[in-house]
Amino acid sequence: MLNNQAGERKNLFGKWLYKEGSAYGFLSMYALLFIIFIVIPVAVAIYLSFTNFDTIQSPSFIGLKNYINLLTQDDIFMKYVLPNTIEFAVIVGPGGYILSFLLAWMLAQLPKAPRTVFALVLYSPSMTSGVAMAVVWLTLFSGDQTGYLNSFLINWNVIQEPIQWLQSPQYLMTMMIIVTLWSSAGIGFLAMLAGVLEINPELYEAGALDGISNRFQEIVNITIPSMKPQMLFGAVMAIVGTFQAGAIGVTLSGGNPTPQYAGQLIVNHIEDYGFLRYEMGYAAAVSVVLLLMVLLFARLATKLFGSEG
């Protein structure tokens, strides 16, 4: 009887293996790496965020204390990091996204040859790395009179004295935003360009018959609704790119923390606490807040462009 049941179970397993085994086999490599390098780190971050952990002693559970400290004790976070992150994210995120969409839309109005050249030019900043570009920015925006920007502005009598573009708290954030916007036409831009080009031209003709009379109405009523999936992909890429770009302040100013915390973003705050002060539990709590912020923005984008919404 027992044997029989076991046999049956074996049989069921065999059947399952025959039917679905190869699918899981094909998935296994990706799944394993996904779990090790994405799922576990996120789980560990969530776990550590409830502990006090200095990397030497094992983590001790302290409940919500890290989060409470973050909201009530951490002056730097509240005074600089959070406002900076919001300012940077709001300008670079939606700004870069709208810019990418408008560029994609304009490119779609051109014939193939010039379109390809422009697309390549506009995408090229996204190919370069922060590492290679740091060389360029540090030379162009160098703080003495041999800096290219300073020399140019002095030459045109816009300024009299060279400006410390990357070291002065006054200008650092602006430079960070310009540099990041410059490279914001990335993979999301290419997706949206493909999206605009895929739209059935008959939709525009039908729209004209329905009384759409200018290009703006056309974009709002036809173009965007017809390419919602690409708009959503572009939005997700813009959000991730914005938060992933957080290291730019440290790259430009040359150190963490940035001068008077002027360019300090949430990513730098994590690094500051994790790798410079070894308060891993606290840093993990900041990481979790960051991941939640990304998720929140992405949900907003899904509400706007998702197929259910």
Place this chain on the structure above:
Amino acid sequence: MRKNIFKRFSGLHNSGINPKGFNTSQIPFYLILLPLSVFMLLPMVFIFSNALKPPDELFAYPPSFFVINPTFKNFIDLFSKMSNSGVPVSRYLFNSIVITLITIAASIIVSTTAAYALSKKRFGLKKVLFAINTVALMFVPIAVTIPRFLVIKNLNLIDTFTVHILPGLAMPVGLFLIKQFIDGIPDDVIEAAQIDGASDVRIYWEIVIPLIMPAIATIGILTFQASWNNADVSTLYINTDSLKTFAFYLSTLTSTASGANVVAGQGIAAAAALIMFLPNLIIFLLLQSRVMSTMAHSGIK
């Protein structure tokens, strides 16, 4: 009268998206795009120009944007130089090339196998797993640098060659793009092969792979960019200098924190920056039409 208006508008729209040739209505777009493109290109041009400048032009006052007497001196200096720890620069470059090539090959295999299963196989968790991957598109690796470090430490991967390759292989965007592309292959093609008795491995290798070359080129490029430009892995997980990458070496040239002399090293930094940038450009130029055809499938529904 009404008819005329319709005609005018339909004419306008037909010349709108993806026109065949030049049309006066395109002039405003050129007027916006041309200056913008020049502005976008300036830093790129500057990389080339600066890398070819002789020392007197690098430090000239007032500085000139374009090189006047181009020379390869910076490149010769770069390769005759040793890092502070005595590792020749060519070693970093060699590491970067090997790491990037292996990562691209591995990433293509890992993503395409998983994408084939998610697109064409029937199994219980299919929808759930794809949904998880779509959420993971929003994953920001930089946020979990610390827990990732702990995971890598516990796997004893610190200071190994493998740590350059493994963490980047699970790339949600790559899997997503390939899966969407495979969705475009009609099920009949796969079913016909199954009836002929082809195994899954054969279907994957002989039918699916040849049909998704554009998508493979695309994630090849994405992996290339992520791997070739990566300085973080060397900074965080590698202690032995001879295992570090070219991107890392370049970052030591510009970081004031590491005590580099930014001014004196400007020439070799510019040469190194050009070496970092050029392969990105060449590969994208070669594969751009494939990337565009992949992007047509990129929407999140």
